[in-house]
Amino acid sequence: MRGKLLLLAGLYLVQGLPYGLQSGLLPILLRARGLSLTRVGLAKALYAPWLFKLAWAPLVDRRGSPRAWLALSTAALGLVCGLLAALPPAQDGQAAMPIPVAGLLLLLNLAAAVQDVALDTLAVQLLEPTELGPGNTVQVVAYKLGAALAGGGLLALLPTLSWPPLFLLLAATYWLAAALAWAAPAIRQRPPPPQLAEPHPLGKAPHLLQGLLAVPGTMWTAGFVSTYKLGEQGAGSLLPLLLLDRGASAPELGLWNGVGAVACSIAGSALAGALLARHWRPLPLLRSLLRLRLGGLACQTVLLFHLDSPDASVGPASVLRGAALLSLCLQHFLGGLVTTVTFTVMMRCSQRAPRALQATHYSLLATLELLGKLLLGALSGALADGLGLRLCFSLLLALSALPLLDLGLAPSTLA
The missing domain is CATH 1.20.1250.20 (MFS general substrate transporter like domains)
Incomplete structure (x- = not known):
């Protein structure tokens, strides 16, 4: 190995x-x-x-x-x-x-x-x-x-x-x-790879999609990976911009949201790998991690309500500054945990596909995962301008609870 x-x-x-x-x-x-x-x-x-x-x-x-x-x-x-x-x-x-x-x-x-x-x-x-x-x-x-x-x-x-x-x-x-x-x-x-004596039975697009969706667990996995990052990505895109508006410097944000975020995300991914190597089952582990992430986003939302007041500041000596940077790093750490376990579930699902379909099957799941991440990252600014920061973050918090409900419908074959 x-x-x-x-x-x-x-x-x-x-x-x-x-x-x-x-x-x-x-x-x-x-x-x-x-x-x-x-x-x-x-x-x-x-x-x-x-x-x-x-x-x-x-x-x-x-x-x-x-x-x-x-x-x-x-x-x-x-x-x-x-x-x-x-x-x-x-x-x-x-x-x-x-x-x-x-x-x-x-x-x-x-x-x-x-x-x-x-x-x-x-x-x-x-x-x-x-x-x-x-x-x-x-x-x-x-x-x-x-x-x-x-x-x-x-x-x-x-x-x-x-x-x-x-x-x-x-x-x-x-x-x-x-x-x-x-x-x-x-x-x-x-x-x-197996050599096919006849044309591939799933060669046409409708048949190909039908064959991909017929793999056990695909429908649930596709729905889950499309939505599990919605709230996290939206909040992660907005919080650094809000801190910049409240007085944090661009170089400092670059350090914390760049180097610090990557370090925390890598630490979370490494911990997830260690837990999975100790034979933790992916779906029960994912449920616990999603609860932790939801709690972290709830604390971040409360913090944002304080930052959204007219006199709020994140100056060098403010408590809000430390809390905001800690929240930023914590969410990247939890995001690394959740992402690694989710990718494990995706790969486990693709291994159930016929070998001649595995590349296409995993690409389908990976594309949906990417679309889910890009969607709220791209739209979060428009949501904040249209709804206001408080309502926008409350919506993002609600979206982060949806994956926990999805896990209740997960097929046992992926556990």
Whole structure:
């Protein structure tokens, strides 16, 4: 198991680099070169390939092997980074990101999304049922570390290394990872995928979806992963902005909501892996963690009611400041716990699918999980402006209670 986990750790760390690059490094670079906040925000549309993983997941299932797809997509990431090294993101005073750079970033996300499908498929096939807890801990922790390295780490190197050396460094990292994916013994020793003598019976889209939903536990898992992050994501998006409005400095928030949040989230994921390794059953563990998260969000909502008063301040010596930063870190810690156990349930469900459908099945669940996280993160600002902060946070708190009700309907096969 140790060899499998080390391999997955390296590959998932590399997989987190594009997200950190575009969520941490790129917005700062674009803003520093004079792009408007609106245009910097619109750059997130380049994430679009991640929402269409189901379009190519069947190819990973039915054409070639996950090993080949993983090696080729990782090498393609290196090629795109090599091309980006020759193109700056924007010249000083430029009104928009250059079209060639936007096109290459779109290709970067496409290759990263294909790599994600192939790597998740390998993890589903590589890990035994007793290894799912440690395996998913490695997945979540390594991905977050990769995102933190590409966002904060590369941003720290930027005064020393300019844009071209940074992307040449990323290209070399991806090509080394592609060689690892191709040559790793744990992957090469996997049995080849079953060869179908006839056309795949689920080849057409309606039949494919029907086959995916027929896997035991899929309907419940799909509903759960679509909703379990709604309240948490909305509150997590709004609280740092509220603290900024009440007097907290941007560098301090960057430290606490960036480095501190990642550290707490990783600690939560590691603890979840340890509990699962001690044979804690996922669903009872998830129920306890969701109750803790709901309690934390309730305390955060009470705190927000105090922050929403006209004379509230989070100055250097205020009690509210300490309570708010503690609440921020606690919620990321609990979020890491909940996410790791949820991913374990997702992978356990996908392992019940026929092997020829596992990549597509896990991609379906992962896409729904991503949509659930993006939905409230994107709409939370509009909800706060329309409903007011107090009513908005009360709604988010109510949404955080829904997953606990969903667990009462969970099939016993996923326990």
